[in-house]
Amino acid sequence: MPSRTVLPAGVSSTSFARALGELREVVGAAYVLADRDELAPYEKIMIPAAEDDYEPSGAILPASVEHVQGVLAVCSKYKVPLWPISTGRNFGYGSAAPATRGQLILDLKRMDRILEVDPVLCTALVEPGVTYQQLQDHLKEHNSALWLDFPGDGPLVGPVGNTLERGTGSTPYADHLAHACGMEVVLADGRVLRTGMGSLPGSASWQVFKYGYGPYLDGLFTQSNFGIVTKLGLWLMPAPAAYRTLLVRYWDDQGLAAAVETARPLRLSGTIPNPCRLSNATLMLTEVMRRAELFQGSGPVPNDAIFAAARQHGIAPWNLTFSLYGTLEQIGPSLDIVTRAFESSGGEIVSDYHDGSQSNELNLSSFGLLNWVGGGGLAWLAPVSPARGGDAIRQRDIARTVLAMHGMDYLAVPTVCGRDLHHLTALVFDYGDLQARQRAKDCLRDLAAAFTDNGYGLHRAGIGLMDQVARSYGAIRRDVNRALKRALDPNGILAPGKSGIHR
Template sequence: MANTDSSTGALPPGISAAQFDQALAKFRALLGPDLVLTDEEQIAPYTKIMVAEETEKHMPGAVVLATTVEQVQGILKICNEFRTPVWPISTGRNFGYGSAAPARAGTIILDLKKMNKIIEVDPVLGTALVEPGVTYQQLHDYLSENNIPLWLSCPAPSAIAGPLGNTVDRGVGYTPYGEHFLMQCGMEVVLADGEVLRTGMGSVPNSNSWQVFKWGYGPYLDGIFTQSNYGVVTKMGMWLMPAPPAYKPFSIRYEKDEDIDLIVETLRPLRIAQVIPNAMVFANVMWEAATIIPRSKYYDGKGVTPDSALEEIKAREGIGAWNVYAALYGTPEQIEVNWAIVKNAVEASGKGRIITQEEAGDTEPFKYRAALMKGDMTLQEFGLYRWRGGGGSMWFAPVSVAKGSETVAQMNLAKAILNEHGLDYVAEFIVGMRDLHHVVDVLFDRSDPEETQRAHACFSKLLTEFGKRGYAVYRVNTAFMDQAADLYGPTKRAIDQKIKRALDPNGILAPGKSGIDI
């Protein structure tokens, strides 16, 4: 039962307990008592973080759940009245980037999971319009149940995540539609003052092109509502991929760490030419192993996993030092032509063993990778959190150009910093198009205060040392948003703040998100 007095969460900064109780009373009057969560037991699911900081630093003041746009407007009105900060979430499954918890203690969480309508799917144009609480699993089931031959593009923890939340945080997937913000078209946004903005063609009365033409007229606005705290996105249009007549996933296994240079140089031209139309993943031995086995199967000691254990894993589990995943899409004739190009390129390079679905069968991790690359649901990659155990995870994801010359030095630098702090280099490179994402999962034991402290220092050093070399992350967890923002320079931060002051003068929306404050 909802607490009808004060909250057991943290107080918002500058707000007295009496003032906060008044705000909570107004939330209950607007939403009903069951949609205002204040008891410790009710708030607990929103406090489960994986970052290397104390839970208290991210303790929410309360949780409110909206079911309509009008309720979102009403919530923001109350937040403005009492100067109470509010942190909007959709599904709250942003593991490794901060989960559902706010960046700062005392912030009220605005949970939008009950706004979960699939408003429209156009099977002819391949478009969808969804609310924040819609999950990939829900949308996948809708397409299946209605025999609509469209594919989703989803992140690795697909089933429980949602397309709106993933897209506005500029997440990615593994089909040819994997650059999710590129495939977004039209937003409805509740601004801090309660005004409702429809971007693009959505602001035209009776328009039928909201989900097909991104740009509208005048300045393009959708981008400022991604990775920001300028508004609450309550609807989003997206483009879905027509199911191809044929699909051919494949893997290429390489035996040496230093092969990563050759891998990028061999396959990047095929990606740019659209011979390989989806983002290519190059996963290292520990990333692959973590999705199928615990580390303790081969090494049960403390600190860095020794090379001898990794060699044993490679030999016994059939895993390469680097494991490439990509796919071909189209008619059987198109795939046959492109498959010959891929095989010739790999053979000409002199390294790499190609593995097809026929050879791999139902074995993991090939099976879940093949599912991801066609937009099917999987949670297999959560095996990463079993590798060391202890519930600690922070994703470090610097971006550079897709050239082999970028890879070996980055790999050696990241590995050295992680090993210095007693942690493993669990990583993958992803070639999106011309960009190269170097994704490292900093895994640690949150139940061990000393290891948590080391993990925090490690992540900070990764940001610093990569930043010195011109590499910055494209997303980051809630513990390091300010440090990541600093990498982009004072002018960028100043402009972010100017926009914030203009759209949210009371600074109520997600303070600290992406390092942005008033």
């Protein structure tokens, strides 16, 4: 047995040692990690929480679907829980760590084949370990005229993990689940399900038509613990002939409402094809300065100081970005329409702005927000509201009030996706400073509660918040989730606690 073993709940040390022995036979001894040193990469949670509460028992790295089936057989026999990860970099939500202490990480990074890219139908089929960078390199090597849509930390992370979390990007393909087509899922009992058209023998349409026949199942395997996804189909965007990224600056803090009211109809009519992101001044300032250069006092940096420093760098209280895509003939008239609309709403247009994430350019620049305070602590919060100006202002005020109570700054990117607005908020703190971490932890809990109490539910949650957010959606929703869990995973082997779903 390895030193200082973290045993899964209810599993004896003898049973656990036997399980590890059998798992070594399945995947090879080198791919069963149980020493604390080897497990360190899985324990860096980044979120405000106590690492001990999320310590894994070990990690298993299968290389094939057959390995995954073999691992499930052993874990079912010994009732050892498994926490699947794809690239395992769910930064700001718990990274690779499990929702409860003592799970075995099922690290799928060795399953990293790009199985197919169809340049005509603009689809791909990938395994969980594939990163966006790897897929991008593959497309470039093959001179492909296809674009990827990726999250802010794109190069490091992958489409399977991000899509299963219902993550988002910045181009017209920003809703990643909406642009996924067909899954292969290993169920807890080892059977392999292909969703959509994939169950039909000889089907040639797995990656082109989502629904197949009967209930549409794919959503069940996102933000859940009902199966292990081993393949995912993706729709890729044909590279546009041209694009133009615009910045609209609102020099008044109340301009947030006008921006949302103007963006929504342009999104709904399709004039603006991608999400409209409204970065606030503090978030933009993280690109050019550190907090300590601006403010040394206690509590959050005062708004006046933020707005004054921002103005010196050409940053407004609210900075809206979006892009127009197509041929120059298509972009021209749209540009006229959006320019008129935003100018008459009080916005100032910068019509040739650069934002790589809206134009297939992978980079790590969004990590700059961590420099604001340093120390690497981060938690995201994403409450949803109708895309109305009044709701955006209300969410802003809730966030500012609760953050200020805990002495934290308001870093936010309210995003008009369509009819919905996601008030994406980042809590950054010095992870190594235990007091700062505790403050951030309390703040995260209170902020989530304040949003939900006002009817703004969270659409995604990190491991420290999963139970709280699941509770906020009510007993019936939880009962249905539990019924599905019992039907699909009667032994409760898969990711206990994921999205607040327990057996």
